[in-house]
Structures are given as C-alpha cells and as structure tokens.
Amino acid sequence: MTDAPVYNVSTPTGGDPLKVDVNAQYVGVEWNYTYIILCSFIVWLIIPGIGLLYSGLARRKSALALLFQAFMVVAVTTFQWIFWGYSLTYARDASPFIGTLKNFGLRGVMVAPSPGSADLPEIVFCFYQLLFCACTVMIVVGGAFERGNMIPSLIFSFCWATVVYCPLACWTWNSNGWLYNLPSLDFAGGGPVHIASGWSALAYAFVLGKRRNIDRTSHAKPHNTTLVFLGTALIWFGWLGFNGGSTLNASVRAMLAAFNTNTAACTGVLGWVLVDYIKHRGKFSVVGACEGAIAGLVGITPAAGFVSVWLAAVIGFLTSVICALLQDINEWLHIDEGMDVFKLHGIGGMMGAFLTGIFASQSIAALDGVTEATGGIDGNGVQIGKQLAEVCAISAYSFVVSCILLYILKFIPGMQLRVHEEVEMVGLDRAQFIDEQIGERALFDDLGGSSSSMLDGRAPVVVGSQEKK
Template identity: 35%
Template sequence: MAPAITLAADTPTLSAANTGFMLICSALVMLMTPGLAFFYGGMVRVKSTLNMLMMSFISLGIVTVLWVLYGFSMAFGTDSGSLIGWNSDWVGLSNIGLTELWDGYTIPVFVFLVFQLMFAVLTPALISGALADRVKFTAWALFIALWVTVVYFPVAHWVWGSGGWAFELGVIDFAGGTAVHINAGAAALGVILVIGKRIGFKKDPMRPHSLPLVMLGAALLWFGWFGFNAGSWLGNDDGVGALMFVNTQVATGAAVLGWLAYEKIRHGAFTTLGAASGAVSGLVAITPAGGAVSPLGAIAVGAIAGVLCAMAVGLKYRFGYDDSLDVVGVHLVGGVIGSLLIGFFATGKGQSDVAGLFYGGGLDQFWKQCAGVFGVLAYSLVVSAVLAFLLDKTIGMRVSEDDEVAGIDQAEHAETAYDFSGAGGGAARTAATAPAAPAESKKVDA
C-alpha cells in the first residue's frame, strides 16, 4: 500500500478522477471473491461444490459487518505499540464526513475503507481452499469472525497502518504479499495441521470435477487483480499504478509459462489446471513486488514463482499434510517468493528509491523483507492453529465421517450443485416431491 507522503505546499483536495478510479478498483477486488469461489469450486469433487462456493461467499457477509463495527478502526486507526490501531470515531463508521479525505491522498475516507474492506473479505476466503470437503459450515463461519479479528486486522495494521512495525521498518508490500497471501497461506497450514486429512487422502482419486469452472474462476481472479494491485497506490497521478498494472500482466504471463514448462518436464503434459494455478502463482508473487520492479524484473518474479510453486504443491504428499487445493503451495510460497525477491529486483525507480541487490542496493532491503515475511508467517501460523484447536475442542471443526463420505453439500446445505434428475431445483426441493433414495445411495463418492 502506498505510504502517506504529503508536502506542506501541496494540501490534497478531493479528486473526482481518483475517487472514481478507486471505486472501480474496489468493485474489481470484490469480484475476486466470487472468482475465487468458482476457482475453488471447480477444483473439488461434485459433492463438495456448493460448500466450496459458500465458504467464500460467507466471508462477504461476515467480514463486511465486522469491518464496519470495528475492523477498519483496528487496522487503520491510531497506532498503539506498533501492533494495533484504534479510533473510536470509526467504530460503526461514525463521524466520517462525506468529503473527508484519507490522510495525504485525494480520495475520501469512505473510498479508502471500502477498498480495504474488499481485501479483508478476500483474505480468509483464500484459506478455505485448504479445508475442502471436511469442515462444518458453522465452525468455518465462526473461524472467519475470530480470525479476522485477531489475525487479519492486526496484521493489516503492521503492514499498512501508520505506526505498524513492518510499515515503520520499511517492509515493502505494495498490495498484500504479506498481509494477504502469506497471512492466508500460513493460516491454512496451521488449521490443516490441527484438523487433519480428508478421508481417502493419497488413496482415493480427488480430481477437479469441472476444469472449465476452474478456468473461469482464474480468469475472474486475473481480471479483478488489476484493481487489487493497481488500485493499491490509491491514485493514478504519477504512473506508479500504471507500472503495477503492467507488471501484474507481465508476471502472470511469465508464471503461466514457468508452471507449464515445469509440468511438461516433470509430468509430460501441459494441463489446464496447471495453467490456471500458474496464473494465480504469478499474481500472488507480483502483488508485493510490482511497484518496485521493472517489467523485466516482473518476468523474473513470475517465472520463478511459477516454477517454485509448481514444485511446492507436491510437498503435501511428501510431508503428509492435506492442503486440499494448494493454498500453501501457491499463496504461502508465492507470497514468500514475491516478497523476498524485492530485495534483489527492486530498481529504486518505482514506488520508492529503495534498490535491491541487483541494482546496487545491497542486502539491506532483503533483510527487511525477511523480517516482514517471517514475522507474519509465524504469527498467523501459530494463532490460526490455536483458533482451530479451540473450535475443534468446543463445537467441533469437522463434519462426521458419514457426512464427509456422502457429501458435504447435502449434509451442510441440503442442496446439490447439479440436478441430474430433470426435476429442477436443489436437494431440499426434490426431497419434498421424490421418494426417498435407498440409504446405500448416499454413500456414493461423486
């Protein structure tokens, strides 16, 4: 996120152009959450499709309300100890003037807060991909509420809030490599270490049921990511946002090529799932770095991320943790790669004059990036695991074994994604008009 720099002689005034630009970017970031739902929804088996969609969509409701009540105040209010913010005037978004400007910028506070709200909504939704097929919906909803309160809101303050320790240290995170992707990826790892593997992990086939849906979701994510990244400069006056826009496209394209090349060498085929996953890995990696590197640097960041993330997704089989849809391999690893490569590829001619090792800046910025990366990773991993443990020991995190085998869509939502009976409607509707199926049919693994 852009640092607040204001010259005494240049008191900002409201810019209709920047305000409109940022509202469009906010809408693009909002689109990423349904896009993520489709991306994840296509990657699971038929019997888990609706649950996967709902795990993303529920974040739109829960996080929006919490952001209004206290989240914005915690993330961007007056700093306390470099760890958390607070501003009682922002509780319930009260006492904010319609034309009151975000400090140092030409956009209203309302525009900034709604842009940041969409980041807060997306981040816990990213975690859901690691937990496919096996988590109670009520437990997931409660986990979101607790997680954003004790993890996301404080971490957003560390990274982007004035006075936050990472912000003051000089950690570069243009649009969320640490606050969003490492944060979500580490949380995913913490939770799955607590709740365990899916039934049949490494034994039963768990292939994506709809690769066209995966590609649609990836396309929506790619499209929305331009708002996610370019909008994070909070304006469009000096070309930095344009650089980020270009680098977003360049790195993503390079990551697709890197992932597919690795896949062809390692497995002998170019897959559509690999192309979609490669695109997301490039988007993740360029998110922290895109304002600091050149387009040539973006190619390097994307290609490196594409190859290393493709390698990383196989680690779950080696180490035995069930990261269902590769949140750890793509978001955690991609976020770490993109954040650390700033220390090598920052040109000093983008968002700031900070240069990386390859541009004569030494390793000073690299060590700062390491502090931000591993500080956020450790905090999110530990706290997320503790939250999952507490929920599991109280209300229970997992559905029953029977429900998991029969299908979490039926158990948690009383619906199915696809109605092959020709009668129309969901399971709840057809159940009222159709004779009961034999008990054995409920055990069919779709």
C-alpha cells in the same frame, strides 16, 4: 497543481454536509478516488472467482458448499470490517502492532482525507481495504477443504480477520506499524494477504486432520476444469484492480503495477506449463496453467509497484517454477491441504517478498511522485534482510495464532470444526443444503464435461469412498 486536502482532527468526518460542500476539498483530484472506486469493483470479482476455483477443484459432492461459502465469507467479513476491523487496522492512533477502537463502527469515517492517501475520502479507502480483507479470508477457508463445518468456519473467519489479518495489515500498511517503519516493502499484500493466508490455511488443515476415505489417485483430477478456468480468469482480472489500485492514486505507477501484474501472471503460466511439459513428457494441464497464473499473481503482489516490467516477468516465472516443483509438499509435511493454498499463496508470497527486496527500484517507486523505496538492485542489500524479517514474522504469527484460535474453537462445546465422518463421505452438499437444490450440481458437471451425466439432478449415492449413480 491542486493542493491535497488536509486532515483536520477537529472535524474527523471531513465536515458537516448540511453546512458545507464536503466535496469541494477534492476538486481537481476526483480522478484519484474515481479510479480507486473502479478498482474496488474489479477486486470484488476475486471473491466469486476463488469460490468457482475451489468449487471446480473439489469433488462434485462438496462443490455447492464452496460456492455458497464465497458469499457468506464476504458477508461476515464486511460485518467484521465495519464493526471494528477497519479501526483495528487503520486507526490513526494505532500502536506499532494493532489499532485502537477509535473508529469502532466506522465512527468518524466519511469524507475526511484517508490515512492511506490525502486524495481519497476515507470512506473510499475503507471500502477498498475491506475487499482486501474479504479476499484474504476467502483464501484461508480453502484449508477446510471438504471437511470443514460451515457455521464454525464462518465464526473462524470473523475471529481470524480480527486477530490475524487486522494486526498484520496494521504492521504493514498503517503509518505507525513496525513493518511499515522498518521498512519492509509490500506494495499490495504479499505478507498480510498471501503469506498469512497460506500459513493459516495450512494451520486449518493441520488442526482438522486428513480427509477420510479419499482415493488420492482419482482425486488428482478436479471435478470440473471449466469452473477452475473461469474462477482463475475472474481472479486474474480482479488482481489488476488489486495491484493497480494499491498506489491509491491514478498515477503512472498505478498503470505500471497493472502491467506488471498481467506480465507476471503470463510468465507464471509459462513457468508452470514448462514444468508440467517436462515432468509429463510433452503433455499439458489446464489446471496447471491456472495454478501458474495464480502463482505469478501472488509473486508479483508485493513487488508490482517497485519493479520494471521485465523484472516482473522474472518474478512471475521464478515464483511459478518454484511452486510447481513443490507439487508434493503436502506429502512431505504430512498435512492434507488439498487446495494447495500454502503452496501457491504461502510459498509464492514468501518468494515474492524475497524477490521484492532484490529487485525493488527507486526509480519505479518514485513514479507516483511521493514514494521512496530502494532495494538490492539499487545497492541497498540490507533491504533483503528486512524482507526476510517480514516473511519470518508474518509466517510465525499467522500459523501459531491460527492454530491457537482453531484449537480454542475446537474445544468449545457444540463448536464442531469438522463434520461427522458420514457427512464427509456423503458430501457437504447433501448434508448442509436444501434437498431440492442438490440438483444444481448438474449444471457444474455438465459445464465441465469431466463427470458422467448428472442431468437428471439426482445426487450420487456414496458407497464406501466411491461415488455411484
């Protein structure tokens, strides 16, 4: 067996490529970082997948804005990550709560062994973790559904990644983080990704207020089911890399994590469809099946590398059923969070974290040859309490800090978080995009078959709260 490379403080970049072969230290373990690079490419597909999902769920007059935002979010988040996001999260001299600026501007981040795994060059690890951050921010902006102003939303994305995501990821995955050392068990982001994004999206919707002139009955249907299905398919596929690569090596545990991910998504579909079938007296919903798949993916994220396949099936099913039964949670909370980010990611993430504490198994965690973890199934009941501590800490921090950040932005002169009422009525697309491009919506409507013809490319005229040709 080849010895793992060792990090040398005196050469933080891993060596001078003009003087030595910096690749030599990874001879014999190349398959590990090749696998993680492949997983990174797969994870990237989640971002346009979320854009397609959100676009399909929205009314057609705001569909382009959500697609456009997918690319803008990944662009802004990438800048934030290479500017200081990576350093604030994974700096080796981090405190238990936040990293330092030791790696500001990716200084020293190149071919040295990464803080996550000695078998990975740090630049590979950095890229993989960047995509986690980008996916999370993209989930959060769903809270601004159909009423958030584009530029303030992008500024919020940069700030939110800095003051919410980076500290939470540091708590959870940095070896100095307090949740890491508690330890709470979070394989691939149940806390920093899902619980945080769910509560933050709820905060976004709360601060913006309810949409105006919305017909709740007619809006129960998405404007384009085809886009919802396609977006879900990309998210499902991307999640195989999201969870499958979180071992940070190409071990048996990684393969099991991918298997568990697919299994939980499948049982998530079955759980949600079953609830719909009973609730609607023998009728099905394609959108419901898509929501079930996402609920299953969310639930298994913290547990994928800690549980057996059958327990992954249980986690996906239970998470999906609970989320489906909370269909009216927005009405209960009196918050217009139309994308159901809180229901699917917030509640789903909390369920997944709790069930991880119950079902985590030492024999599964050890499949990568290095990880030690026990859960309630091994007789470690204390772990359930530690999982609840993670849930409470991340929920409170993400909601409160997001609200504070949004209120600060809201009261900055010229920083209008919410569009004007007339813009909201006409639609974000007509207000924020070049007129000649509005006809692009015809493609969306034609694909979905859920709207009357828009093939002539003319945008709908809004009269009151109703759209007419």
